[in-house]
Amino acid sequence: MRIGLIGAGAVADFHVAAARAIDGASITAVCDIDEKAAERAAATAPRATAFTDYRAMYASGLIDGVVVNTPHALHLPMVTEAARAGLHVLVEKPMATTLEDCDAMMAACVEADVALAVGHIQHFMPDKLAARDLIETAELGDVVLIRDYRSTDYRPGSRSGWFFSPQMAGGGALINIGGHCLDRSLWFGGGRAVEVFASTVNRFDSAVETDGNIAMRLDNGVGVSISVISDPPLRADSLLVVCERGVIVADPRAGTSVQVDGKRRVVREPRPDDIQSAFTAQMADFVAVANGAEPAVPLEHARHVVELVLASYRAAEIGGAVQLEGAAVGAAER
Template sequence: MDVTVGVIGAGIIAEEHLQAVEAVEGLHALAAADIDEQKAEKLAERYNTKSYTDYRDMIKTETPDMVIITLPHYLHKEAAVFSAEQGCHILLEKPMALNTAECGEIIQSVRENRVQLMVGHIQQYFQENRTAKQIVEQGELGSLVMINETRHLPYFTRERPRWFFEWSKAGGGIVMNLGAHCIDKIQWLLDTKVSRVMAAMTYKGEEPGVAVDVEGSGLLFIHTEKGIPASISLSGYEVVPKQVTELIFTNGMMKVEIGKGVWVSKSGVYEKVASTKEISPFVRQLTDFVRAVKGEGTVKKSGPHAKSIIEVLEAGYKSHEQGEMVSLPPERREDQP
């Protein structure tokens, strides 16, 4: 029997999820909801579903088995809690919520209502990152001693929805939005958590007609519980786009670029690693989640995992404000709300 799906939010990322729904066997999209009636109708027409302007009406009328929430960050908690109360399993776009307090409320509601929750931290589903993790675990390059993560791309663009530039709605700027990917990737590659953060940010973003109050760049230096340090460089001004992860080992280096490949150096020269067939990370993510919904597996990107990423980001903002290293609570277990 098919698992039925309702999509909440009709933005660009909703398209990615609906394409994945079509590609995963045993899934059926029932409806899409967005406060913008025209957007909801266009999305529904493209994917042959019903459209709603209120996700509450959609859930109560269509009673989907699961929902995919792709709303602005400040609406995540309300939509997730409501969906859980209606008995819907939830795939929630990242970041999980505006802050750890909201994350805790979502986790509590999910547990009380006995539904599954996955947060869309999608880094582990990119083939390049999966290849990189295999190389790390094989140990052929020796011990991993540090990671340098760089993400530069124009952030303050006309195409980006205006709410991204308001702290009260986005929870932060490029550090919150893209830094979440970086923290997720580092914690997953190393199978550990961040223990300390030192950060510096700038607030120089401008966009006509918007009172921008989110950061446009950030430099984070982090320590992990395994003792391996990492740096994260993020810039959203007029930059040359760049997305590179460099891993430095005792016997070599590795470079990872999403959409381009993985390179390894054992003698001072990079050589490209043979690639395997690429599968959409959204398809991989949804496949894993559906297995969990059917009781055939466990959720890999759980609520507590996503909350741990928000904890690191909050520590980064605190570090910038105070001008000093900030330590995170030790032994942050994933079974804690």
């Protein structure tokens, strides 16, 4: 499978290395509006061609699929045009900035008979997989409560300018970093959210929220609390899963541990290549989906994450809970 990469930013090297590690896959083209960035990333992939126009890359005949790693609002045109060009698509999270865009992307890929996968990397992180494996043994009983906390840095100048554009990013810390938290909290919670309450703060004179809290109730009764805090004195990335007979903590820096009846044990230690192994597993999943397999991250799950980000913004605006009625149905399933 010949893969093109749009966006030669921070995670481009992970995508290139992932393709190089998989039999039957390779990065054959890289596109970025910054020509030097495109050429740098292309140089890390043997025989890859650099582009500054994604449409030219689509028309080049050099690729069978594409990884869309661009500002959030650009996902819709890049995905739908890739579908029309007959290309399979892996689009980074968040899937889009509106539910209408999510539906249009799914419908375009169904109509063109090409594969669509959404890059929710948390589903492939080794510390999270170790926690999921432990839960599936039934040793701890059912999940009853989830608490998720991540630090970030949303000071202007700390990241590319588009992250601070409400139009281009669709929001701030909650749609970006909070998207990871919503993804993994729903995954471990095993249900869909039916009620959302949230609060947001715009610090540093930012046009988008820099910090936020989300509280959710899932349809199976599991309660979820999420906090995303910008520029705290200590960095954190901690997912705490309370089960009937024990508590699991999954943290990419500290690994995965569990406590049962006062006794703690380490389930998995962190390793230096954990992030790369996650990107490699995600790329392998994309190749499998292009060959007819079901994606590790269902499209409806990815759409629900976007739905919850938008519900969180509404809840923060009105200062009250937002109710979600049943399971939203994407265009591809109507």
